[in-house]
Amino acid sequence: MEVDYRRAVARVLEAVAPCVGAGKVADYIPELATVDPRQFGFAVATTDGQVHCAGDADTRFSMQSISKVFTLALVLYRDGETIWRRVGREPSGSPFNSLIQLELERGIPRNPYINPGAIVVTDQLLADGGDGFATLHRLLRTETGNPDLDVDDVVAASEAGAGHRNRALAHLMAGFGNMVNPVDDALEHYFRQCSVAITCRELAHAGLLLARHGIRADGTRLLARSDVRHLIALMMTCGTYDAAGEFAYRVGLPCKSGVGGGILAIVPDHCAVAAWGPGLDDHGNSVSATAALAAFADITGHSVF
Ligand code: GLU
Numbered sequence: 001m002e003v004d005y006r007r008a009v010a011r012v013l014e015a016v017a018p019c020v021g022a023g024k025v026a027d028y029i030p031e032l033a034t035v036d037p038r039q040f041g042f043a044v045a046t047t048d049g050q051v052h053c054a055g056d057a058d059t060r061f062s063m064q065s066i067s068k069v070f071t072l073a074l075v076l077y078r079d080g081e082t083i084w085r086r087v088g089r090e091p092s093g094s095p096f097n098s099l100i101q102l103e104l105e106r107g108i109p110r111n112p113y114i115n116p117g118a119i120v121v122t123d124q125l126l127a128d129g130g131d132g133f134a135t136l137h138r139l140l141r142t143e144t145g146n147p148d149l150d151v152d153d154v155v156a157a158s159e160a161g162a163g164h165r166n167r168a169l170a171h172l173m174a175g176f177g178n179m180v181n182p183v184d185d186a187l188e189h190y191f192r193q194c195s196v197a198i199t200c201r202e203l204a205h206a207g208l209l210l211a212r213h214g215i216r217a218d219g220t221r222l223l224a225r226s227d228v229r230h231l232i233a234l235m236m237t238c239g240t241y242d243a244a245g246e247f248a249y250r251v252g253l254p255c256k257s258g259v260g261g262g263i264l265a266i267v268p269d270h271c272a273v274a275a276w277g278p279g280l281d282d283h284g285n286s287v288s289a290t291a292a293l294a295a296f297a298d299i300t301g302h303s304v305f
Pocket of ligand 1 (some may be wrong): 284
């Protein structure tokens with residue numbers, strides 16, 4: 001399928017205009033509440049080397065849960081399948097920071113993209129490498145092409161200050177024997193990974209790792225093809241909070257969203273797409289980024305269905 005991406009991106013920008021500024025900026029992390037909701041960025045990076053951007057594609061935003069895809073990639077690379085003893089692979093049907101399900105299911109989170117699941121993955125990365133965040137940081141710097149990519153320390157401090165639920169989740173898991181490192185150590189790495197400040201252009205570049213089935217920007221293989229298949233299957237089923245069904249219906253692509261308002265979508269063999277708008281819907285997904293990805297799927301015909 002030959003797609004004119006330049007034209008598609010321009011049409012997405014037109015289609016999304018009525019939604020820009022809609023939704024509610026996340027405020028449970030106080031620093032995120034200060035972001036201007038009237039911004040919107042969009043970027044497509046293709047496996048054949050094209051990059052097309054629109055709107056605020058070079059403005060930094062908080063990566064938040066989108067980082068969870070990359071920590072899981074690193075853990076699969078290092079440990080293979082053993083992580084699945086500590087975390088499941090099913091949609092949760094509960095809020096991403098729910099304690100109730102975790103208690104009922106004896107400290108085994110439903111999937112690696114809800115908060116407790118991601119904390120377990122970060123804990124594993126830390127146990128494996130001695131410095132979980134540094135490993136992620138190196139990967140993101142090379143795959144985004146930005147050697148200066150960094151954490152927003154103000155957001156990280158804000159997350160840590162407001163991180164009561166994440167602490168509760170991690171301690172509950174520790175109570176069930178599902179934490180390897182001291183809770184505070186694992187959480188420090190988790191808060192830092194969520195606070196990486198990234199642009200749509202950079203995120204689309206990093207997403208190519210998945211669109212190319214595990215091949216890094218320098219042409220070497222990081223992940224087995226099967227690992228990438230598993231990672232993006234989980235994006236499809238668990239990557240957009242409690243709206244994975246709605247995303248499959250409207251977008252039809254594996255996506256991972258974050259409460260910073262970003263969403264990464266993967267079109268295997270073709271491209272990675274990053275959309276960002278800070279206003280969120282009731283599920284925690286960006287209103288404008290969701291609309292943009294739905295328009296992109298309609299315009300390009302890219303869909304796994
Ligand atoms: N850092 C956020 C938290 O732990 C991530 C949530 C998200 O983006 O889904 O609550």
